[in-house]
Structures are given as C-alpha cells and as structure tokens.
C-alpha cells in the first residue's frame with residue numbers, strides 16, 4: 001500500500017483504534033494507518049483501572065449544581081450506551097466484563113453530600129429506567145461499615161484484554177498499526193515524524209488524549225496523571241465489586257484475592273498535571289494509609305504491582321470531537337471515563353471524517 005494514506009490516526013488508545021475500526025468498516029477500500037509512539041499503547045487505555053461505570057449518584061448530584069437535568073441525564077445515557085457499544089463490539093467474554101455492581105462510599109465528612117444524593121435517587125432511578133428498562137438501579141445500603149449508594153448496573157473489565165481485542169479487531173478489518181512512531185507535527189496533508197519523515201495523507205485524526213497539547217499547543221486538554229497499585233493476595237478480602245470514595249477521586253476493586261486501589265489525585269492536583277509516568281509519593285503514601293486504616297485494617301499485604309497513566313481533561317465533561325481544518329480532526333479529552341466513552345468517541349470521529 002502506498003502513500004498518501006486516506007487516513008492517518010495518531011494514537012492507538014481506545015479512541016484512535018475505535019475510530020480506525022469504524023472508519024475502515026464504513027470505507028473498506030480506504031487505507032487507514034494508526035501511529036503510536038510506544039511499542040504498545042503508551043497512554044491511559046492500557047493502564048487504567050478497568051471500571052466500567054457510567055455515573056454515581058454523588059457525581060450526578062454534583063453535576064446538577066451547574067447543569068440542567070436534561071444535560072446530566074443525556075450524558076448518563078450516552079455513557080451507558082457507550083458501554084453497551086463496547087460490550088457488543090468486543091464481546092464481554094473477551095474482555096472479562098463482570099457486572100459486579102458499583103458502590104459509592106460516603107465517609108463522615110460527606111454526610112451532606114450523601115443526604116443530597118439520597119434525595120435525588122428516585123429521579124436518577126427514573127432516568128436509568130427510561131433508557132435501560134431496569135428499575136431501581138441505585139439503592140442505599142451499608143458496606144463494611146460505610147454508608148453506600150449501590151448501582152447494580154456497573155462493573156469492571158480487564159483493560160489489557162480490551163486493548164488486545166480492539167487491536168485484533170482493527171487489524172482484522174485491515175487497519176495498519178505502526179509502533180515506536182512518535183509524531184512531531186500534524187500539518188494539512190502531512191504527518192511529520194520525530195525523525196522528520198513526512199507521511200502524506202488525505203485526513204489526519206489526532207487521538208492522543210492527555211498528550212494532545214504537544215501536537216496542538218492551543219488545545220484546552222490538560223494532562224492529568226493517575227496512579228494505581230495492586231496488592232499481594234489478601235486472605236478473606238471483604239471488598240468485592242467496584243468502589244468509589246471521596247467524590248470518585250479514590251477508587252478500588254477486587255482483582256481475584258487482591259485489591260486494586262488508585263486515584264487520590266486531589267491530594268496533589270498541580271503535581272499530577274504532568275506528561276511523565278512517574279510515581280507521586282505524596283499520593284502513593286496517602287493511598288497506603290487509606291488502605292491500612294480504612295479498608296484493610298489488620299490485614300497483611302504489600303504492593304505487588306504499581307503504575308501510572310496520563311489522562312486528558314478538557315473544559316467540559318464531554319470529550320472533544322472537532323474538525324480543526326478541512327483535513328485535520330481531533331477526538332480527545334475523556335477524563336476518567338474512557339471505558340464508557342472511548343469507543344463511542346472513536347465512532348463519532350470516524351463519522352465526522354467520513
């Protein structure tokens with residue numbers, strides 16, 4: 001296949017690969033190439049915590065402070081549909097999807113937030129019933145000494161398997177993927193690689209999420225690093241399912257008999273505004289203390305595995321899907337909700353370009 005390619009996509013995360021998959025399916029004769037700077041997707045998709053969530057009652061309650069009911073409800077529906085698209089496209093069995101339910105934990109410090117969220121539950125249940133047919137998806141309860149609001153329709157999946165399945169599907173569709181290919185610049189009709197090689201193309205999609213400012217300095221997507229660790233096996237682990245705490249800043253779930261725990265970006269928001277995959281020890285120590293004191297008191301465990309990843313936050317909670325000029329497009333800014341929104345964003349981007 002020769003140049004120019006019909007479509008060059010920068011970034012092989014869930015957004016870029018989904019855009020490639022749907023574009024190629026729509027235009028089987030088109031030549032589509034995805035470029036990534038890593039030897040494997042270097043961004044958030046392969047490094048996330050695997051939560052397949054679409055909105056906790058606390059988050060929706062906070063959103064209602066600044067947004068209308070219609071806006072908040074529409075976003076909730078979009079996330080739910082995004083997850084349905086992902087599950088049906090990749091197959092739940094290939095990504096270890098488990099609808100274990102999601103719990104939002106409330107500490108003593110956020111009693112008011114719990115009361116406000118509780119007051120909205122009937123409305124949230126009506127919204128969810130309208131687009132799923134499922135009644136009473138949100139329920140109040142208790143879990144291991146915490147007040148919780150439970151959403152039985154949430155779950156988790158295996159991010160590595162998601163990535164592998166998506167790569168497989170895109171390749172089977174005829175998408176070419178080039179690893180270790182950092183892009184330095186995107187121009188109309190050309191993508192310039194780090195070694196100054198210019199690749200001609202008809203259209204380019206930038207799907208670099210948290211790294212987008214490097215290619216589009218004026219863009220409003222800010223990098224935000226996230227940290228996660230997985231413990232050694234814990235005897236009789238009592239946390240089974242997906243859990244959120246402190247307005248979603250802290251999240252944890254079981255991985256077999258281990259606990260995966262991450263987040264706490266609010267401990268050092270400025271320090272985490274970074275493109276570098278380095279561990280912030282202030283955050284790591286906060287999470288260790290939280291686990292020791294609140295989640296696993298008396299348990300014997302150590303950190304078995306840890307990593308960071310870079311997210312991209314735009315000016316609003318909805319990602320950006322935008323035409324930059326008549327040959328360059330942008331799809332990025334998924335924040336902490338890429339599992340629910342990434343494939344749908346890629347699909348929308350492919351339609352925008354087509």
Ligand SMILES: Cc1cc2nc3c(=O)[nH]c(=O)nc-3n(C[C@H](O)[C@H](O)[C@H](O)COP(=O)(O)OP(=O)(O)OC[C@H]3O[C@@H](n4cnc5c(N)ncnc54)[C@H](O)[C@@H]3O)c2cc1C
Pocket residue numbers: 010011012013014015016035036037038040041042043044045046047048049050051052053181182183184207208209210211214215225226227228262308309310311312331332333334335336337338339340342
């Ligand atoms: C620690 C952590 C935990 C998370 N947990 C969850 C979760 O549980 N649930 C959830 O829904 N979301 C979670 N997220 C967010 C989610 O992972 C992201 O929103 C989503 O993966 C973004 O996908 P993307 O394809 O847009 O970007 P990415 O997956 O970041 O992909 C961008 C790609 O662009 C490549 N790239 C960047 N610059 C260049 C360049 N110049 N040249 C070539 N290639 C380039 C990168 O190498 C990367 O592979 C988490 C994120 C992190 C970091």
